[in-house]
Amino acid sequence: MKDESARMGSKIAVIGTGYVGLTTGACLAHLGHDVICADIVPEKVEALNRGEIPILEAGLDDLVHEGLRSGQLRFVLGSEHAVDDAEFVYLCVPTPQGEDGSADLSYIEAAAQQIGPHLQSEAIVINKSTVPVGSTFVVEQALGRADVSVVSNPEFLREGSAVHDFLNPDRVVIGAEDQGAAIRVAGLYLGLAAPLQVTDPASAETIKYASNAFLATKISFVNAIAAVCEAVGADVNDVVLGMGYDKRIGNAFLRPGPGWGGSCFPKDSRALVRIAEDAGYDFDLLKGVITVNEEQFERVADKIEHMAGGAVEGKTVAVWGLTFKARTDDMRDSPALEIVRRLRARGAVVQAYDPSVEEPGDPRLDGIEIATDPYAACAGAEVLAILTEWDEFKWLDFDKVGETMAAKRVVDARNLVDRTALLRRGFVYQGIGRA
Numbered sequence: 221m222k223d224e225s226a227r228m229g230s231k232i233a234v235i236g237t238g239y240v241g242l243t244t245g246a247c248l249a250h251l252g253h254d255v256i257c258a259d260i261v262p263e264k265v266e267a268l269n270r271g272e273i274p275i276l277e278a279g280l281d282d283l284v285h286e287g288l289r290s291g292q293l294r295f296v297l298g299s300e301h302a303v304d305d306a307e308f309v310y311l312c313v314p315t316p317q318g319e320d321g322s323a324d325l326s327y328i329e330a331a332a333q334q335i336g337p338h339l340q341s342e343a344i345v346i347n348k349s350t351v352p353v354g355s356t357f358v359v360e361q362a363l364g365r366a367d368v369s370v371v372s373n374p375e376f377l378r379e380g381s382a383v384h385d386f387l388n389p390d391r392v393v394i395g396a397e398d399q400g401a402a403i404r405v406a407g408l409y410l411g412l413a414a415p416l417q418v419t420d421p422a423s424a425e426t427i428k429y430a431s432n433a434f435l436a437t438k439i440s441f442v443n444a445i446a447a448v449c450e451a452v453g454a455d456v457n458d459v460v461l462g463m464g465y466d467k468r469i470g471n472a473f474l475r476p477g478p479g480w481g482g483s484c485f486p487k488d489s490r491a492l493v494r495i496a497e498d499a500g501y502d503f504d505l506l507k508g509v510i511t512v513n514e515e516q517f518e519r520v521a522d523k524i525e526h527m528a529g530g531a532v533e534g535k536t537v538a539v540w541g542l543t544f545k546a547r548t549d550d551m552r553d554s555p556a557l558e559i560v561r562r563l564r565a566r567g568a569v570v571q572a573y574d575p576s577v578e579e580p581g582d583p584r585l586d587g588i589e590i591a592t593d594p595y596a597a598c599a600g601a602e603v604l605a606i607l608t609e610w611d612e613f614k615w616l617d618f619d620k621v622g623e624t625m626a627a628k629r630v631v632d633a634r635n636l637v638d639r640t641a642l643l644r645r646g647f648v649y650q651g652i653g654r655a
């Protein structure tokens with residue numbers, strides 16, 4: 221819902237047009253602000269100005285087109301040109317994992333150094349990138365401006381529903397030393413009905429890491445329980461349902477699967493282990509969460525191999541789903557790719573289909589035969605592995621799937637499809653944490 225006061229509109233620059241920056245820019249323009257987004261890749265800027273969106277993100281096209289039409293959203297090359305008139309500057313540049321597991325701050329420092337001399341006096345720089353505790357200070361140093369405030373405002377956007385999450389947040393967290401700056405940033409979100417938490421920068425930065433680490437912990441926990449269920453003959457779906465009725469537990473984020481991945485959880489959980497270690501705390505619990513996740517990739521690969529008769533060497537394995545989760549085209553740290561890599565290392569021939577992967581040009585797909593439809597992926601396969609929870613996989617013609625395969629065997633690493641319907645059609649079926 222829009223609020224009239226928000227429609228008064230502030231002048232905002234967004235540095236970086238990746239998942240976070242583009243969503244942030246488009247949503248802020250939708251809330252009535254005047255937004256200029258800057259990127260360093262000329263082709264990307266040109267495409268965005270033509271309204272071409274480089275990522276699959278529900279509702280983002282509409283908002284970008286709306287912003288371009290109204291003139292409230294523009295894309296420019298180079299951050300200097302974006303910031304000279306801005307009251308607020310969002311830093312949305314990547315913080316990849318460095319060699320030692322810590323977050324690499326070089327992009328954020330470079331962006332801050334670049335914009336520093338061009339900022340208006342009293343401008344506020346808002347850090348949305350996920351950064352280690354203390355980075356607000358690093359940004360302040362890189363800006364080199366005593367008349368500019370730096371505020372931490374972590375994002376909690378899930379890929380695939382980032383626009384929805386931005387406009388309907390569970391909370392808005394602002395970390396600032398300067399209360400006046402915090403209040404001005406809070407004003408940007410006036411149109412959103414969400415609890416607002418103002419805290420210090422270190423706490424805001426920790427909230428982001430702690431939230432992602434806790435969510436990863438939930439999934440590793442449920443994947444570990446799934447392993448127990450398999451050992452004792454219980455059904456994890458029923459177990460999770462029964463657990464979820466307890467309001468203290470809840471049923472969200474407890475879906476067993478092939479392990480967690482994506483652009484955030486793997487790097488943020490490792491970064492938090494490192495942050496804790498540097499501060500003198502050995503975060504054994506979180507290390508265990510990461511280990512359980514890596515074991516899960518192996519467990520699923522083992523399951524597929526077992527289903528293929530004990531070895532996959534020289535055998536064809538069909539794979540449905542390559543992205544790290546459904547409704548995104550993102551394959552960064554995808555559990556599906558990790559499992560495929562392990563299968564190929566064991567000698568399997570992998571034929572894969574993913575609704576969002578059209579051309580095999582991506583080097584991460586080298587050696588994988590990319591099929592143009594899910595049935596073609598199954599041709600001659602000894603086993604089908606369902607690795608990403610795309611809805612459309614549920615509604616396919618499994619008689620046709622069975623006719624195409626060399627043997628009717630399915631490993632459903634997302635507990636996605638109707639097990640009973642498959643058994644009725646003569647398939648051998650294995651899910652996660654259930655028979």
Ligand code: UDX
Pocket residue numbers: 375376377378379380432435439472473474475476477478479480481482483484485544545555
């Ligand atoms: C995550 C956080 O949810 C978001 O708040 C943060 O800011 C960015 O990181 P995202 O990476 O888009 O978002 O994916 P998310 O939907 O959280 O899923 C992460 C991984 O966990 C995926 O691999 C997904 O398949 C897996 N997952 C999620 C499960 O295996 N089971 C679940 O119940 C939920």
